[in-house]
Amino acid sequence: MAETALTAPLRSPLSQVADHLAAATRTSGGAIRLAELPFLAQLNVRMDAKGAAAEAVGLALDLQLPLQPNTVVRAGELTALWLGPDEWLLVGPPGSERDLESRIRQAAGDEFVSVIDVSAQRTTLLVTGPRAHDLLAHGCSLDLHPRAFGPGRCAQTTLGRTQVVLVARDDPRAGFWVLVRSTFAGYLADWLLDAATEYV
Known part of the structure; x- marks a missing residue:
């Protein structure tokens, strides 16, 4: 076949x-x-770094998003890369992209957040x-x-x-x-x- x-x-x-x-x-x-x-999970995330969503997302991921330019924060198997003042790349284990996206969207609630799966x-x-x-x-x-x-x-x-x-x-x-x-x-x-x- x-x-x-x-x-x-x-x-x-x-x-x-x-x-x-x-x-x-x-x-x-x-x-x-x-x-x-x-096949590492990679999510491009954009939101206001000083807004309520950023803090809620950090708590949901158990990972504080880096705020200093060109820095990296790592917690367990999840890594967050600072790409811009309101942009991060989250890198996680293969197959975790859907779970991560769901957790981010749920934590952000009604706050503006853009989450794009760029793993491929x-x-x-x-x-x-x-x-x-x-x-x-x-x-x-x-x-x-x-x-x-x-x-x-x-x-x-x-x-x-x-x-x-x-x-x-x-x-x-x-x-x-x-x-x-x-x-x-x-x-x-x-x-x-x-x-x-x-x-x-």
């Missing part, structure tokens, strides 16, 4: 290069680790290892030194000419998340593999 869109198993945008990412990780001797974190729009690359900063610096104009872009920081930027959301994880050893549009994920993975050749 032929598979349809409803019966076919989910395929990540980087399923075809997963072996190459794993091979680069093995041959770098631990200097670089590249992996995809597929992006995939997430994990870049870790002692040379992760160096690898990303090849194609990113941000100062990625831990003093300037340390744990708990995020930014919308370009990496290898591709628009991404870059996240410095809680622990420096945890490396970075690179959230990239699915349509550009293959290109960016190839770019990272090429840029990592000096470490393998």
Whole structure:
């Protein structure tokens, strides 16, 4: 029987290069680790940061939304990224998008809130290892030194000419998340593999 869109198993945008990412990780001797974190729930949320809805949503999620520019707040499996004065990206475990959206809408009540499920729009690359900063610096104009872009920081930027959301994880050893549009994920993975050749 032929598979349809409803019966076919989910395929990540980087399923075809997963072996190459794993091979680069093995041959770098631990200097670089590249992996995809597929299917993370991602919700774009917009509302007045000083309004009653923001506080209610924070309580409902058990997560205070970050108010400082380019910062990240994490609680359990949920991460909130500041994208703008009234905009956040919530990242959660795969399959949690409907529950998160329901909790946000219920908490906001009659207050204005925009919640858009953008889970299918992006995939997430994990870049870790002692040379992760160096690898990303090849194609990113941000100062990625831990003093300037340390744990708990995020930014919308370009990496290898591709628009991404870059996240410095809680622990420096945890490396970075690179959230990239699915349509550009293959290109960016190839770019990272090429840029990592000096470490393998």
